[in-house]
Structure formats: structure tokens, C-alpha cells
Amino acid sequence: MPRVTRNDYALRLFNGDLGLCLADTDGQLRVWFETADEDGQPTVRDFAPGVLPALEGGFAITIHKSQGSEYGHAAVLLPPDATSRAVSRQLLYTGVSRARHSLELWASPELLAAALANNCPRSGGLPDRLRG
Known part of the structure; x- marks a missing residue:
């Protein structure tokens, strides 16, 4: 489970956000996050792993x-x-x-x-x- 460790305002991903790595319908690995859309409403968005800010993985955190x-x-x-x-x-x-x-x-x-x-x-x- 990837966790964002640095804010990325352009992507609207923030330190502590938790994602989930899953393949999309084409079989490509994507990282999915529950985030807010432009209006502040909850939504799920996916990202290619290479465009993401600093991440750390794990199943538990301190x-x-x-x-x-x-x-x-x-x-x-x-x-x-x-x-x-x-x-x-x-x-x-x-x-x-x-x-x-x-x-x-x-x-x-x-x-x-x-x-x-x-x-x-x-x-x-x-x-x-x-x-x-």
C-alpha cells in the first residue's frame, strides 16, 4: 500500500494519503487514491506510478x-x-x-x-x- 510522503499540489496528493496498486482494464499498473475533485467532492483517481511524488510502501505505519x-x-x-x-x-x-x-x-x-x-x-x- 503506497503512502505519499511529500505534497504534490498539482496532483492534489498530500503527505499521508494512502493508495492502492491495481491493474487497470488494459492490465497496466496504476496507483489509485481516494482524493477530492476540483469542487472538493470525494473521488477515486488513478495515476501511472512514474508521475507520483515520493512514496513509501508498507502494510502498517507507526x-x-x-x-x-x-x-x-x-x-x-x-x-x-x-x-x-x-x-x-x-x-x-x-x-x-x-x-x-x-x-x-x-x-x-x-x-x-x-x-x-x-x-x-x-x-x-x-x-x-x-x-x-
Whole structure:
């Protein structure tokens, strides 16, 4: 499943858009995307692979790369190591909130409890910089 990694305004394809590789009626490989037409209405369009912006393939993406995207169904698989500091309440929220209609959460009860207990507030330093 190809995923666009760079915006292409002329093609109206944007970072994070997911496509599907299928042959057209002539047997030629095309990459199909659900996009918006000129009026903003949803439509499906196909492209020759060579004209597309930067793509990366895969069957799954990280929670980090999913930020800003929404999916009809999402599956969140947390790592089995319950002591991982990377597993946090914020990471779990970001993953779970990607699903519009349904969600599968794959985690042990212990890991889920550890993730919910691990609150990692943002520390970008912006408030300190604004205060001077």
C-alpha cells in the first residue's frame, strides 16, 4: 500500500494519503487514491506510478507517522515490553484516536495499565522561550 510522503499540489496528493496498486482494464499498473475533485467532492483517481511524488510502501505505519491522519478502522499494536518508556498515555491516545469507526487494540492488560500510568507531558520549551 503506497503512502505519499511529500505534497504534490498539482496532483492534489498530500503527505499521508494512502493508495492502492491495481491493474487497470488494459492490465497496466496504476496507483489509485481516494482524493477530492476540483469542487472538493470525494473521488477515486488513478495515476501511472512514474508521475507520483515520493512514496513509501508498507502494510502498517507507526503511530508517529499516523498523526494528522484518520482511518475507518485502525489496529494499534503496542510493544510487548511493558517497561518501555516510549509507551505512554499520549502515544496510546494518538493511536486510538486515528480510528473513525472501529479499533483493534493489541496489548496485554499489564502493558495497557503501564501506558495509561505513564504520563509524558510535552517538553518542547516553547512556554519558557515565550516568557523570555
